[in-house]
Amino acid sequence: MMTQSADQTPSAEIRDAAAPAPAGLPAPIQHYIDAEFVDSADGETFDVINPVTNETYIQASAGKKEDVDRAVAAAKRAFHEGPWSSMLPRERSRVLHKIADLVEERGARLAELESFDTGLPITQALGQGRRAAENFRFFADLIVAQADDTYKVPGRQINYVNRKPIGVAGLITPWNTPFMLESWKLAPALATGNSVVLKPAEFTPLSAGLWAGIFEEAGLPRGVFNLVNGIGEQAGDALVKHPEVPLISFTGESSTGQLIFANAAPHLKGLSMELGGKSPAIVFADADLEAAINATIFGVFSLNGERCTAGSRILVERSIYDEFVERYAAQAERVRIGYPHQPETEVGALVHPEHFEKVMSYVELGKTEGRLVAGGGRPEGFEAGNFIQPTVFADVPHTARIFQEEIFGPVVAITPFDTEEEALQLANDTxxxxxxxxxxxxxxxxxxxxxAVEAGMVWLNSNNVRDLRTPFGGVKASGLGHEGGYRSIDFYTDQQAVHINLGEVHNPVFGKAD
Known part of the structure; x- marks a missing residue:
């Protein structure tokens, strides 16, 4: 486990300025299996770190195969014996709307936990809670309005499609916006009648425990929702390999996605994987320059730069390149760095010292690959914790590692282009x-x-504003499959074609008697 290094021990001033740990935390953070909070079977825990001080503030139960087995057994029993999988869509919809109500009611507590655990600015954490509630409302409405295909041949045949929940869905979620991304998977999985086992990211397990109380109060039946904390190589691996978990939805790094793909293959599991990104923002000379700068600043520095869809490669037409770089760098320098709990903060602390070291290694590499025009180190007055200045490199060649590799932090590379053809080539060159x-x-x-651009999602003259009805997912190394809207319904259900003969049976007869 990563610990605070000697040269970054937080001073008394840092401790005083940082928010205190939220009141009323469990000790330790436990699993939630079959409607009960429980410790790991072997009693083991792992440390959870405050990203502002890098000091351990709580332990969490370290789930392993035995804990996952218990959770899957509870989920499977609830699926086959409980009422949830056979409820009418309208009945499930009422529960989901109640869940959304409770998420909204507990938004302040959620944001407090999320901001403290992840280092996200509190104003952005509040937004994640609102989005989580919206995800549940969306799927609560969608399952009631869901229409399935019917094909008719008048007087001869009707063909229609049944949708059935599949069983136990394994949900593995990341640490950058944990509660919201958990809702993204939980809402459609539950809406369609499945039971679930959630494995949240080990860096940020705090807010996931809120789901248990919310689901209980909303009336979700016992065993339908189960939560196992733990390290990915232990708890996550056991969930992926479990023979009675037919579905895995994963959001995280592309390298981890490759491992999940390999481990799930022997069981022929259904997989939905939203993986890494190195997304381009292409700015042509005729663009609204102020709008483009504002959007691309927000697109890479919001959520501390820890977002899969960050436009971290900005390609700018050469005739406006110098002006763009000058204005962009000046605005990046004005982005407000601060403690996550302060409402004026725009960039807080990165989630964990391991990730901080990774991002800082790219910052140092960038100084050899491009021209540093903003940021480039730890901000003054933040000698401890995982704080990094919003960092901008210009004149970055397409061969540079900071152009090609996902950094997942507040670091951006700007590159000029001369023609539309060159812009497209650069955009697709990862x-x-x-x-x-x-x-x-x-x-x-x-x-x-x-x-022509090789991307699962494209925004024209817009930052990342997504309609929940549209598919979410990527191509190439950015993912496998799509979720969102009806694509989520497709993933979490089996589709069964039923064929009904309405007229004379018409088929060749073999072995007919003379």
């Missing part, structure tokens, strides 16, 4: 393909470029 942002007032170019 192994990733999650998102792309295009800034131009040329209508024809915007649509043609969007179709």
């Amino acid at each position: 192994k990733y393909g999650l998102a792309a942002y295009i800034w131009t007032n040329d209508l024809k170019r915007s649509h043609n470029f969007a179709q």
